[in-house]
Each structure stands twice: as structure tokens, then as C-alpha cells.
Amino acid sequence: MMNRCREALEETAQLAHPALDNTSKQDTVATRTWDAVTGRRTIMQKDELDADGVVFRRQYRRLTFSWIEPEQAHALLEKVGFEIEALYGDFDRSTFTADSPEQIWVARRPEHG
Numbered sequence: 001m002m003n004r005c006r007e008a009l010e011e012t013a014q015l016a017h018p019a020l021d022n023t024s025k026q027d028t029v030a031t032r033t034w035d036a037v038t039g040r041r042t043i044m045q046k047d048e049l050d051a052d053g054v055v056f057r058r059q060y061r062r063l064t065f066s067w068i069e070p071e072q073a074h075a076l077l078e079k080v081g082f083e084i085e086a087l088y089g090d091f092d093r094s095t096f097t098a099d100s101p102e103q104i105w106v107a108r109r110p111e112h113g
Helices: 002-009 071-080
Strands: 014-016 025-027 029-034 040-049 055-066 083-090 104-108
Touching: 002 040, 071 104
Parallel strands: none
Antiparallel strands: 014 025, 025 040, 029 040, 040 055, 083 104
16 A cells, blocks of 8 residues: 555656646656655655746645555554544545555544543
């Protein structure tokens, strides 16, 4: 699962730009680093291009995040006191498997009265 996520980040996204009636595209140009020790990925991005490929907006943002395996998420949720109600493999509530594109956790903090 994590390898698929890493591979997906290596691709350049091309999205329709809603402010320009979807006639232009947005190319995310990113600098990516992966720290195997901490499991963190850092991304600096982006240039937005019009339909002719001319940069019309340039933004620089730093985003640092990490993935965690389902077992890690389960342990962390329990450690901080959540009761786990469900784990889904996507937003359509499909069963979670090793090939699921997402981890969707449903957890509640118990009521103390």
C-alpha cells in the first residue's frame, strides 16, 4: 500500500482549473523528498499554467506528512482512548484490504459521565 502511495506522488497532476471554465490546466511542479528513517515526505509546490503552458500563478508551499500502516493507526487510536467502530478501504465504505486505495477510520471517544 505505501509503495503505491509513494509512486502516486511521483506523478505530475494535471487538473482542470475551475476559475478558468476548465479550459486551462494546472500542472503541479513539485520538489519531493522522502526520508526513509522518519517515513516523512516533504513537497514544495506549485506552478499553475494556462492552456498555452504559460505560468499564471506561482505558489510555494511546504507540506510535510507521513503515512502510517493500518496497524499503526489502530494502535495510535486505541492509545489515545478512541473506540474503533470501523475501518473501510475507501469512502464508499468498501471492505479494507491490502489493495485498498484509502484507510477510512471510524472511531469515537467514549463518553465519560
